[in-house]
Amino acid sequence: MKLVVQVKLLPDEAARAALRETLHACNRAADHASRRAFATGVTGKQPLQRLVYGEVKAMGLSAQPAIHAIRKVAGAYATLKANLKAGNYGPEGSKRRQAVEGKPVRFCKDAAQPFDDRSLSWQIEARTVSIWTVRGRLRGIPFQCSPAQWRMLTAHRRGESDLVLRGGNWYLYATCEVPAPELGDPVGFLGVDLGIVNIATTSDGDRHAGRRLNQVRHRNRRLRQRLQKKGTRSAKRLLRKLSGREARFAADTDHRIAKQLVTEAQRTCRGIALEDLGGIRDRVRLRKPQRVTLHSWSFAQLGAFISYKAVLAGVPMVFVDPRHTSQGCSECHHVSRSNRPDQSTFRCTSCGFAEHADVNAGRNIARRGEVVWAVSHAADDAA
Template sequence: MKLVVQVKLLPTPAQAAALATTLRACNAAAQYTSRVAFERNVKSRNELQKLCYREIKDRFGLSAQPAVRVVKKVVDAYTALHAGIRAGYLGGERSRRRVKAESKPIAFNTSSAQPFDDRCLSWRYDAGTVSIWTTAGRLKGIGFVGSADQLATLRAHRRGESDLLFRDGGWFLIATCEVPEPEVFEPADWIGVDRGITNLATTSDADNFQGRRLQRYRRWHGRKRVELQAKRTKSAKRRLKARARKEARHAACVNHSIAKDIVAVAQRTGRGIALEELRGIRDRVRLNRHQRAIMSSWPFHQLERHITYKARRAGVPVLLVDARYTSQMCPRCKHTTRSNRPTRDTFSCRLCGLAGPADVVAAVNVRDRARRAWVLVNAPVPMAA
């Protein structure tokens, strides 16, 4: 499986200036190439390279290999855009987002990430440095730092290109790693996971990962966002973008922590992980006006992705089950009604009297559905007569 490892560069002021000049030149060349691709409707990488290669080298001062990387970067951007349009991510044919995306060339700002292959960038793992091509010549001995796990993964599994990125006043390299996947084991049982807003994740073992701190953090950011939006200045817009990135990083960190704990328990106990299938939930539920913003910012899909990829690395099976009525159905007698859940936090079966925390009951139902689904998946196929 593919993973990305991000390390922070520690350039000197002179090296940082050379990197900044290089990144500006590469993105100016990408902007020019994007305009040519859009105006001439060129989708082939070879064809676009024939049109722009000489101009990129002469006009923007790039050498041969960086010029090729710029062309590939532009072609990949248009490929991703067209794939998103075909998948419907930008709406229908007449939607505002799609019309806007199709009416102008893709733009690259001065700090957009630039890919470098092994001919432009080399790693010295023992020394903790990299050597990278710039418009001012080859820079050697640029230090980099990262966590011990990141550096071990980088040393053992790095493959292909590395992206140079300037963000929030710092320089970073993002490297692609090909990590082998262990064989998925046969689960002895399942851990059901119920995802929610108040409790981000609750397992059938009654482990509860609350989301109240994350909600308070987001409400605080929301108040600051309103204050900055009222100013309507360029500085306020820059601060809004930085604050949005900070909030997203915090939510991702919380989800990483939850996913790591759940996968660790599943791996240690030899069980699989069962999750609710929540795709399209916004189309299936009706929300009050004050709930829409909470639902839109609810990071349940990101938590699912984190659990899935961490489970793949650990060889833990993951199963998605039907999410309907998991919080209203009694796991003992199967009686299902909305009145089984008198409040958000409590469950009390009107037929058999089973009571308990509502999220734990939902997680148990998810676990039971995974058990039944796994039996059906692994049932022997009857022989034809």
């Protein structure tokens, strides 16, 4: 499986200037290739490369950076096409969709740029890198990372690395190919119910409350509104300073929760069962005050963190149908809206079973996980 390791570069002032000029040059070339792709309708990697390779090289890029700039453009158009097909920009004929379809993809001047091993080399023992720039090859740029990241780079780094400028600091995102351990046969499943009030609740009764995260989001939302309304230069400067802080806090929270869940499943020799919540924002209809909370819910990020941590730990993982997990009784399986009188309470109107609503949902998810695992492995054995 592929993992990304982020390391921080420590360039001097001259190297910083060269790296910035390199990003600007690569993204100017990408913008040119994007305009040509839009005008001609040629967006595939190989056809676009044949069309604009000479033009991009003439803009000051060497062979490999030119190829990667063109491939970055082709990837952006492939993503745009997938989003249009999925209806993420609205139905055909809508103003938003017409605005997106009516202009070429643009790249900001500091957008990330991929480098392969021909234009970027790692000296991992010395903790330095050598990278191509428009001013020539820069050698011996130091980087810093944690001991775990250093071990990952030493053992598993493969393929491309992305040069990223974020918050005035330079980073490299290195791709690592990590062999996944074989999955064992679980003795059961740990059901995990994802929510907003409680970010994650397990079938064992452990609840990871979302109160702190929701407070941070609410405070930041009000602060952004005040600063945007004020509109002064200092207010805009503070908005830039605050940019990304909430997302980093949410990501750190999700990482911690995912690690705890995977560790518990591994300790008890169980798999993890999650609800398949894809498309929930399109299915759910809420009052206007609740929409912001729903659309800031990072369930997909938490699910992705649990997935890759589970693979690394050799913990089986399945996704189950989320329908009626919160309305069905985990004891007698009776389904009714009346079973859920409020957010935190579950009381079965058929058998009288009572439990915290999220814990009851986690138990239902765990049972469905066992069924999904059994059915999928029975099919594999038959094949």
